[in-house]
Amino acid sequence: MTIGVVIGESKPTEVTAQSSKPLAVGEYVIIDSQNGKLLGLVERSIVSSDALTDVRNFDEAIESKEVASLNSRDKNYKVKIGILGFLDKLQKGQAVLPAIPPLPGSSILDATEEDLGIIFAPKENEWIRIGSLLRNSETEAKVNLNKIVSRHIGILAMTGMGKSNLVSLIAKQIAILQGTLIIFDYHNDYENLNLPKINIMTAKINPRLLQADKLAEVIEIRENADKQQRALREAFTDSVKQAKDFWTALKDSVSSFGHMTKGYADSASRVLDKIDDAKHRFSDILDPDCGDPVDLIKEGRVNVLSVAELSERQANAGLAYYLQELLTDRKDACWAKRGKESRKNNKFSAPIFVIIEEAHVFIPKGEHTDTKYWASKVAREGRKFGIGLGIVSQRPRNIDPNVLSQMGSLAIMKIVQDDDQQQIASAAESLSKDLLSQLPSLNIGDAVLIGQWVNLPAIVHVDEVKGKTVGSDLNAVSEWSESTKFKEIGVESTHGLIQKDLLMD
Ligand SMILES: Nc1ncnc2c1ncn2[C@@H]1O[C@H](COP(=O)(O)OP(=O)(O)OP(=O)(O)O)[C@@H](O)[C@H]1O
Ligand SMILES: [Mg+2]
Known part of the structure; x- marks a missing residue:
């Protein structure tokens, strides 16, 4: 169905159109150009009214409002659409822009699930579902798990916007595929993660x-x-x-x-x-008799290592130790596979994925930490040896820019602060100004996905992981009223006891 018409000046990268209804920023549409169908993304959407322009006072505004409601031609829906490439080529994984701009008069069509599914939700089993497109919600949004593990990811957003929920979702999919995942959990966000055979333990230091x-x-x-x-x-x-x-x-x-x-x-x-x-x-954590703490990690499982009880310096030393050992183990495993002698028996025979929460604490900008040293080594070398890194943070501006720029893919949720946005923009070439300008208006669970884990940058709504609370906000008001109730019951029962005692005397 035609929902708009290209007007004015066109370019090979963008067109302007008049549409029959207001279109949402972030919505995918088809431009039916003279050379074939093009996929476009609504980047700007302007609604105006002839009658309600140049209004000088309130009475005039009221009158103009009535005039506007009577005139079906009064409203003007104008959109700027960025061209992403020929639809058929994008469906084959290539982004090819037209040499000649779409002619004015070309139709704008709704993008159907059939058009978009091949691009955003490929059927191969390395593509895992994480939600649906935000504005074309009938289309699933999937990400490529192989690229997550081989090229690393960053999950960045303000606090409470759904980072841990996305991590839980990825964990769930890895559990289904029997992959090995290690989450360093700084706030015990994952201790209730409801997954089969999940291995939850306290990180130890020997x-x-x-x-x-x-x-x-x-x-x-x-x-x-x-x-x-x-x-x-x-x-x-x-x-x-x-x-x-x-x-x-x-x-x-x-x-x-x-x-x-x-x-x-x-x-x-x-x-x-x-x-x-x-x-x-630290008797629980510092354990000279625990053997090698890495041996407690189980292959083919989701492993949650709580570092909540450790001080920052201890967690740092602990994380660095784990990262060093995991990288060395994977290197040995790869060399052994190639017939070279290995240092010891390998623990991990297949690729592993490691997620670090609160990455700005452990991989800080402008300061040396051991975790940062090993994390950047994993980021640089991990691809060759099958060890992927996921960094999660609510303060992107405080993460080491070198490590951040090594993350091949990013999920960025609501971010308001300018310096956070700038840091992300400089780490990710494929984040256009228009996508960047979307970040403050996203809601909980909405994310911009860019990089190698998607065929095209996508704005999605991430599925909520049900059946558990991922670091959900405390409900202080209800907890206060609960605790007051308990206190009252306590007082009443003590009164009762005292009175009984008096009676007995
Ligand atoms: N995709 C989603 N859809 C709906 N609700 C969500 C979604 N993701 C998260 N939420 C809700 O938002 C709350 C916060 O989510 P989450 O703990 O994942 O945020 P966070 O970014 O990890 O926060 P923090 O910075 O505190 O770690 C949760 O209570 C969760 O129920
Ligand atoms: Mg969290």
């Missing part, structure tokens, strides 16, 4: 496996406490690392270093306090 400076970090010795750092480094010998009772051996070694080295008695005793403190405070 102090025996750390370098001395990392051990100092996890037991919270200050970076500039040089003497304490040295006492720990000298005491953390190979025999301590292999001792049956690790903590006792380490403490003995620190004490004897303190006794034997002039001027170090005080520093050594402070290190002993730190060790005792860390041992008690």
Whole structure:
């Protein structure tokens, strides 16, 4: 059905049209040009009224309103449509723009599910459904899981806009395909994720496996406490690392270093306090007898590693350790596959995907962290060895731009802040100004998808993962009233008891 007509000046990249109804920005339409059907995206939509233009006062506005309602020709719907390419070529994965602009008078048609499905929802099993197109909602929106794992993704949005929901959805699809996913969960957002065979655990750090400076970090010795750092480094010998009772051996070694080295008695005793403190405070996490923490990750499953109990520095050391080991394991596995000798038995025989929440904390701009070092290594080398990285953040402006620009695909949800938008725009070439200008007007669960996981940039609404609350907002008002009710019941029952007691006396 014709919904508009091309008017005015056309270009090979855009046309202007008059339409019979207001069209939504972000809607896909077909331009029936002289050289064949073109796919277009409504980039600007302007509605105006002849009668209601140049109105000078309120009475005139009321009169003009009546005139406008009587005149069927009064309203003017004008749209600017960006041309994405020939429809048949796009359906084969090629974007070919017309050499000659569509002639004025060409019809604008509704894009049907048949037109769009081949582009946005290919049938091959590497394409997984994540929702539907926002403005052409009868068309499914799928993403290419192979590209997610081989070329990495970034999920960026303001807080509460649906990042963790999208991660849960991807996790669900990976679980169905029996892939290996590891989510570093900083806020216990995924502990209720309802998936078959999900492996939920606390991320552990085995102090025996750390370098001395990392051990100092996890037991919270200050970076500039040089003497304490040295006492720990000298005491953390190979025999301590292999001792049956690790903590006792380490403490003995620190004490004897303190006794034997002039001027170090005080520093050594402070290190002993730190060790005792860390041992008690972090007994769940710092575990010298847990073996290699990476062994707790299960292949072919969704693994949620809670880092909620760790301090930022510990989480950093922990994440760096996991990333390093996972990358090394995948490298070995690939070399072994090619017939070269491998370092040890590989744990992961097939590609794995790792998701880091709160990426701006662990992969910050302008500051060195170990996680950042290993994350950027995974981002650069992961493609060759089958380890994909997903970074999730509500503060894109604080993420290291190098790592962000290595993300082959992005899901961007509502973002209002200008500097966040600029950071994303500079990391992603394919994000046009028009798509960028859409970001503040998106609602919860709406996302702009760009990059290699889609055939064409798409504005979609992501499905909501049902049956669990992904970091849903606390309902303070109802919780207060619940807790008041309980208190009242408590008071009433105590009164009852007191009165009973009095009666018994
Ligand atoms: N696609 C969606 N459709 C409808 N509702 C959604 C959708 N995605 C998320 N929500 C709702 O929005 C709320 C917040 O979602 P979510 O926890 O995924 O946001 P977030 O971006 O991860 O937030 P945070 O920055 O706090 O981690 C949830 O309660 C969820 O129910
Ligand atoms: Mg979240």
